[in-house]
Amino acid sequence: MSYHKPVLLEESVDGLNIQPSGIYVDVTFGGGGHSREILSRLGPQGKLFAFDQDKDALVNKIDDERFTLINENFRFIKRFLRFYGVKKVDGILGDFGVSSHQFDVAERGFSTRFESKLDMRMNQQSSLSAFEVVNNYEEKQLKAVLFNYGELRNAPKIARTIVTARKEGEIATSERLKEILQPFLPMGKEHKILAQIYQAIRIEVNQEIEALKEFLLQTEGLLKPGGRLSLISYHSLEDRLVKRYIRSGLFEGEPEKDFYGNISVPFQKVGKMIVPSSEEIKRNNRARSARLRIAERLA
Ligand SMILES: C[S@@+](CC[C@H](N)C(=O)[O-])C[C@H]1O[C@@H](n2cnc3c(N)ncnc32)[C@H](O)[C@@H]1O
Numbered sequence: 001m002s003y004h005k006p007v008l009l010e011e012s013v014d015g016l017n018i019q020p021s022g023i024y025v026d027v028t029f030g031g032g033g034h035s036r037e038i039l040s041r042l043g044p045q046g047k048l049f050a051f052d053q054d055k056d057a058l059v060n061k062i063d064d065e066r067f068t069l070i071n072e073n074f075r076f077i078k079r080f081l082r083f084y085g086v087k088k089v090d091g092i093l094g095d096f097g098v099s100s101h102q103f104d105v106a107e108r109g110f111s112t113r114f115e116s117k118l119d120m121r122m123n124q125q126s127s128l129s130a131f132e133v134v135n136n137y138e139e140k141q142l143k144a145v146l147f148n149y150g151e152l153r154n155a156p157k158i159a160r161t162i163v164t165a166r167k168e169g170e171i172a173t174s175e176r177l178k179e180i181l182q183p184f185l186p187m188g189k190e191h192k193i194l195a196q197i198y199q200a201i202r203i204e205v206n207q208e209i210e211a212l213k214e215f216l217l218q219t220e221g222l223l224k225p226g227g228r229l230s231l232i233s234y235h236s237l238e239d240r241l242v243k244r245y246i247r248s249g250l251f252e253g254e255p256e257k258d259f260y261g262n263i264s265v266p267f268q269k270v271g272k273m274i275v276p277s278s279e280e281i282k283r284n285n286r287a288r289s290a291r292l293r294i295a296e297r298l299a
Helices: 009-014 033-041 055-060 074-083 100-104 130-136 139-150 155-168 174-184 190-205 208-222 236-248 278-283
Strands: 023-026 047-051 067-070 089-095 223-233 267-269 291-297
Touching: 009 033, 009 089, 009 223, 009 291, 023 033, 033 047, 033 089, 047 074, 055 100, 074 089, 074 208, 089 208, 130 139, 130 155, 130 190, 139 155, 139 190, 155 174, 174 190, 190 208, 208 223, 208 236, 223 236, 236 267, 236 291
Parallel strands: 023 047, 023 089, 047 067, 089 223
Antiparallel strands: 223 291, 267 291
């Protein structure tokens, strides 16, 4: 089984407008599909740094002297690039979320399809797992996770049900969790709702929103003028942050105007949002929710 089929491969790498001698970063290496495409467009002087917090991704490391793989969270992008003597780069690509490998290995706990322990950690060293969230979060916290990250309107009832059930003993496996959630999984919608609940827990376990925000805020200082951001999101919470950040350099509100009423923003968007073609979705169903946004750093 392949590790991961890259999504919007040509479109996202085209979006970087690659300069053959430039320095590029792929912050979500995974199976290395995007990294390989970037390397194929770089000349002998070019450089590519890639990040992935999952140690499983290390098996895909590319043997190329222009390439460096960093097994860390991209929320520390600036710190680790500095460690390699890099202060400014020409382009950054992000293909967020989970790889097919993570979904397809039962014991990682990401997929609703398998029986497994509650885990869902992208970084296997992290102390926060799905087990912690489900068993130790207060009802209020659980409700917020389900509501904010799963966009579940009945989050309060689901949280209450989990808290009541765990009084009878810890909820350690996906089967037990599914059993408890049964009243919220009507026939026909079972998979969709369970997937929303899993998504919410996964975003919390991996602190995905915090990591994305911290990462985005560093891109402004890292990119050279004319440097590009090419970012693929898989759910509306991520895409909203990316869109707002590209528009204004902020996640909320509007940028301040100067004395003359001008606003200064760090990026200019390049083209419109891109989604996969129907052919790509036919070939790779996991591409179906992808949304690509491209931006250029202004001088
Ligand atoms: C959708 S996959 C990327 C697939 C890759 N573009 C390819 O073509 O094979 C996302 C990858 O990013 C990694 N990842 C997600 N969030 C991360 C973070 N905050 N820091 C580092 N890696 C992260 C995941 O472990 C996963 O391997």
